[in-house]
Amino acid sequence: MGPAESGSSIEDQGLGKVAIVGAGVAGSAAAIRFAQRGAKVTLFERSVFPREKVCGCCLGAAGLAALDAIGAGESIRDLGLPTKFFRGYFQVAKASPTATQVTEEKRSRVPAVRIPIREGIALSRAELDQHLLTLAIEAGVQVRQPCEATIVAESGESVSIDAGTGSPETFDLVVVAAGLTGRFRQRDAADLRWLETPNGPMGLSAHMSRDEAKEIDWKLESGEIQMHCGRDGYVGIVCLPNGSLDIAAAVHPGKKTPSVMGGGKVAIQMKTLALLLDSGLFDSLQSRKLKLWFAEVACWQTTPPLRRRRVSGRGRVVAIGDAAGYVEPLTGEGMTWGIESGLAVADSWALYRLGQMTANGEADFGANWDRRAAKFQTRRRYLCRWVTGMVRYRPARWLACHVLRRAHWLATPFTRSLANGPRFDATSSIHRTASSFADASLRTHVSS
Secondary structure (H helix, E strand, C coil), X not given: CCCCCCCCEHHHHCCCEEEEECCCHHHHHHHHHHHXXXXXXXEECCCCCCCCCXXXXXXXXXXXXXHHHCCCHHHHHHHCEEEEEEEEEECCCCCCCCHHHCCCCCCCCCCCEEEEEEEEEECCHHHHHHHHHHHHHHCCCEEECCCCCEEEEECCCCEEEECCCCCCEEECEEEECCCCCCCCECCCCCCCXXXXXXXXXXXXXXXXXXXXXXXXXCCCCCCEEEEEEECCEEEEEEEXXXXXXXXXXXXXXXXXXXXCCXXXXXXXXXXXXXXXXXXXXXXXXXXXHHHHHHHHHCCCEEEEEEEEEECCEECCEEECHHHCEECCCCCCHHHHHHHHHHHHHHHHHHHHHCCCCCCCCCCCXXXXXXXXXXXXXXXXXXXXXHHHHHCCCHHHHHHHHHHHCCCHHHHHHHHHHHHCCCCCCCCCCCCCEHHHXXXXXXXHHHCC
């Protein structure tokens, strides 16, 4: 396709029909952006909303900036509670083998580290996903829910999806945003193979109600993201707008831990509990109440191993968000990366259809996206992976605890890097000319 004629509109060029599989933050953000760019978008979601997911429920400054570009940032801020600093507890003594061996005496408390961050928000995934899906519908996106979409055939110019009707529908592009475990293809279609098979820590989360937190006397300051880091992983806690606490952990199961079902799930819960108790934050009475809540009250959700990476595109099928890969973020970066990739793939598709995307050594759109996705967010992803790897080592935790407590500004380069994402131009209307759409700022972030 040659370059678009000056002054022709996006609709004249035609962004075609786009199918998005998965209506989480990445899928809904992508759907809104595609619709604003002028595509005819169908969003498939197999779950019934609202629904909770394993998630830290934190959205950072970079994620909010990306939402601002699609006109969703202000309403999302109104729904959430501001987050303004980390309070970190680092396990510097030898960890107890199991949470049941915690003594009845109050542990000697290691002073926490307080690190300021650029303001983000805390909001449950049930509310965030539902709100973004509502905004997508308002943008003109056709939503099919609950509906499980399966890619059944593909060619150089189109992809066929079966949504359970027995009559496959053809699309110009399929964007897979089905998360860590979502199904989206048959064995012989859209084979986005794994480059790094699932490995590493497993995710775990639950919500503690306001009354349950009051009973344990577990209080967070306004704007606090509480972190507990140790040998087996880390736990993050934030207060949600309804007063409940979201507890989310990334825990290494260990070589002898069975699968996530049965005993494996219990083992991960106990390691999460041990990370909390070993911080010294809770006295003996609080510890007993917390153990009871973990064992008898909490409704736990888990994930398979978190770390993974796959080919992000081939032909007219591309993957974004967790479906493309996961590099163990700390506090909300996963949602930010998903939102940003949703906007970036829509912008890339528009440039591709307008003939203004560089070939980048590949002929088809999927291969172009795969090459760009490999470079997109790389620094922030590997910075998170490095940090989460380092906190597993006691000398590194000891150093972080004693140095950052006296000079928290040493963490500024890290927090600033996570808060600075790519810039996206705002899309208030789909009626934009090719020349104004394909501006330099957009090409900076979707071209090599």
